[in-house]
Amino acid sequence: MNAASHVAPVITAPNDSLTHDFPLRPFAIRHMLAGHPLLTLPRIAKLASDMPRDLIEYNSGAASITQDPDKVQTVDLDPVEIVNRIETAGAWMVLKRIEKSPEYRALLEDTLLSVARARGFDSLEDAGFSQIEGYLFVSSPNSTTPFHLDGEDNFFVQIHGDKTFAIFDNRDGAIADNAQVEYCTTKHRNLRYDDGFKPRGVEYHLVGGDGCYVPYQWPHWVRTAGTYSISMAVTWKTPEVRRLNDLHTFNSMLRGLGLPQAAPGQNAAWDGVKLAFFRTVRGLVEPLRKSETMRRVLRRIALGKNANYYLKT
Structure with missing residues (x-):
């Protein structure tokens, strides 16, 4: 220890x-x-x-x-x-x-x-x-x-x-x-x-x-x-939890576009395609999260106008 x-x-x-x-x-x-x-x-x-x-x-x-x-x-x-x-x-x-x-x-x-x-x-x-x-x-x-x-x-x-x-x-x-x-x-x-x-x-x-x-x-x-x-x-x-979270996140995005998805694990091949695409796009966005200002912007985009209610402006 x-x-x-x-x-x-x-x-x-x-x-x-x-x-x-x-x-x-x-x-x-x-x-x-x-x-x-x-x-x-x-x-x-x-x-x-x-x-x-x-x-x-x-x-x-x-x-x-x-x-x-x-x-x-x-x-x-x-x-x-x-x-x-x-x-x-x-x-x-x-x-x-x-x-x-x-x-x-x-x-x-x-x-x-x-x-x-x-x-x-x-x-x-x-x-x-x-x-x-x-x-x-x-x-x-x-x-x-x-x-x-x-x-x-x-x-x-x-x-x-x-x-x-x-x-x-x-x-x-x-x-x-x-x-x-x-x-x-x-x-x-x-x-x-x-x-x-x-x-x-x-x-x-x-x-x-x-x-x-x-x-x-x-x-x-x-x-x-x-x-x-x-x-x-x-x-x-764990790696499995990260995989499930990524799939839940991408499935939520697709649901928002009117394309609801089956839960993770019901179609392994399709899960793999979605996971690869999502992680590629996230890799492009992730550097933006190093900035607190951009984290606030991304949170507002993802969660709505009240997402940053606990931050004083």
């Missing part, structure tokens, strides 16, 4: 879940990251001041589980103020792609290396952990993260405060069908929640030192309790 780590960021799971359930089903985990110096409010405030502004998303924590993304309430504070006033700010905030900081990247890699070794692998590569990314969440008391799905696997670790984390099985498409999965992958992550989904869900009550594993594209919602919360998502994308 990285010698610079303050504490050994070891993830453990009961009942050998890292072997038997990973990566197909959610399960509870324990970790040793609570109290790590990189995960304290003063250090997070510094990170917020150093990060590109478009990699910090925030809004009011007074959201509903079913939240229309076009009707999200904003908070009239800058990111550093939100961190410093999180107990009373009434806000929800995520710092995205924290692995761009070498210190945080080392923390993420050490955390996943502990999982790799627990599963019998000697390296991240052997364990299939690639495209490692981190997302750091700071939330005020009684804040809600709406029902949504994400395009990566995730070890979610609770650092401070307590919250409810509810995860739902959508493997048969009964919660989100193929069109909705495409939309969440390409447009906005939020989904409509229905109480009828409850039998498909499992709820974890998390305090500092707790966490859970969230499988790829399993919908979930999160709600903090009566104190502020710090938590982190340690994510990665």
Whole structure:
């Protein structure tokens, strides 16, 4: 592990879940990251001041589980103020792609290396952990993260405060069908929640030192309790997940042109043609994303005029 780590960021799971359930089903985990110096409010405030502004998303924590993304309430504070006033700010905030900081990247890699070794692998590569990314969440008391799905696997670790984390099985498409999965992958992550989904869900009550594993594209919602919360998502994308995300994205584009597509995996040859074309075009566009201004423009083109609502002009 990285010698610079303050504490050994070891993830453990009961009942050998890292072997038997990973990566197909959610399960509870324990970790040793609570109290790590990189995960304290003063250090997070510094990170917020150093990060590109478009990699910090925030809004009011007074959201509903079913939240229309076009009707999200904003908070009239800058990111550093939100961190410093999180107990009373009434806000929800995520710092995205924290692995761009070498210190945080080392923390993420050490955390996943502990999982790799627990599963019998000697390296991240052997364990299939690639495209490692981190997302750091700071939330005020009684804040809600709406029902949504994400395009990566995730070890979610609770650092401070307590919250409810509810995860739902959508493997048969009964919660989100193929069109909705495409939309969440390409447009906005939020989904409509229905109480009828409850039998498909499992709820974890998390305090500092707790966490859970969230499988790829399993919908979930999160709600903090009566104190502020710090938590982190340690994510990665396997080559198969990257392939599925690329196909969902291209299929969504074709659906927007009136050409709905079968789900990935139903026509392997056609999937290969679409994937090759999409990745070629994306390779031409990707250099533009190095500029924050162009990232804002591309986000607006892809997601609409309200896509950058959390960026002050």
